[in-house]
Amino acid sequence: MQENRTHDFEFGKGYILKGYKKKSRVFGFFFFVLSVALVVSFSIFSANLIVGVSFNASSTLLLNEKTYYLLSLNSFESEAEAEEASKQVKLKQGAGYVYNTIKSYEVIAFAYINEEDCLSVKSRLEEEYKNCHIIPLKCKKINASVPSEFKGEIAYAIKTFDEVYSILYSIATSYSSSKEYYTSMNLINEVILSIESKIEAIKQVNSSFTVKLKSKLNELMVDLKKLVDVNERVDTFETRIKYATCCAIFHRYSLA
Numbered sequence: 001m002q003e004n005r006t007h008d009f010e011f012g013k014g015y016i017l018k019g020y021k022k023k024s025r026v027f028g029f030f031f032f033v034l035s036v037a038l039v040v041s042f043s044i045f046s047a048n049l050i051v052g053v054s055f056n057a058s059s060t061l062l063l064n065e066k067t068y069y070l071l072s073l074n075s076f077e078s079e080a081e082a083e084e085a086s087k088q089v090k091l092k093q094g095a096g097y098v099y100n101t102i103k104s105y106e107v108i109a110f111a112y113i114n115e116e117d118c119l120s121v122k123s124r125l126e127e128e129y130k131n132c133h134i135i136p137l138k139c140k141k142i143n144a145s146v147p148s149e150f151k152g153e154i155a156y157a158i159k160t161f162d163e164v165y166s167i168l169y170s171i172a173t174s175y176s177s178s179k180e181y182y183t184s185m186n187l188i189n190e191v192i193l194s195i196e197s198k199i200e201a202i203k204q205v206n207s208s209f210t211v212k213l214k215s216k217l218n219e220l221m222v223d224l225k226k227l228v229d230v231n232e233r234v235d236t237f238e239t240r241i242k243y244a245t246c247c248a249i250f251h252r253y254s255l256a
Contacts, residue, residue, distance in 0.1 A: 095242035140256035144209035161252035
């Protein structure tokens, strides 16, 4: 059943969407292009064709580091306080992801790949959220020895987290009405199927790294299934998609 929108980007008046108000036909074209990009990206099975992945002579897998920029609206000493604050952020269409930095609990509105975008949003929210700040999250380079006969499959799987982030980010920053809802859900279901096939392709590889990789892929798949599960729809689609976007990068972050 189509989901009803209960808020008109109340949180920062479309701050995640940067105020874009495009016509439906433009969105239809956007999602068509995005769908084609997904098929092409997830169909590449050669490691040499995957940007950011390379192998050295000893069959060591290298994945380049990447930095994401988290917009935290406030810091709390206790998890309970942060969780309560996150509920209010979700009501205003933010992700409401609670990030435990060990020193504090941060309530994250969204995660950006571009620092300038994050700074721009922060400047618009500083009056309402006096303590908002940016947290650079550096996902370290991944260097792991893998069986040479499974190099392609593992290279294909390891890029999943960054690819899923890009897809979810594109939906989150372009979604403006329920007219794109079904297209978005179908696209996410295609991503879930792709992850399942990647896990299947490396299920017999049981090195310490691949065991962890499969675990993180499964966790990511669970997050995406919750996103499309009708029984999990307490929050609006806009909030859930932003929350899932944050989940994707934190799975990538914990993989290194």
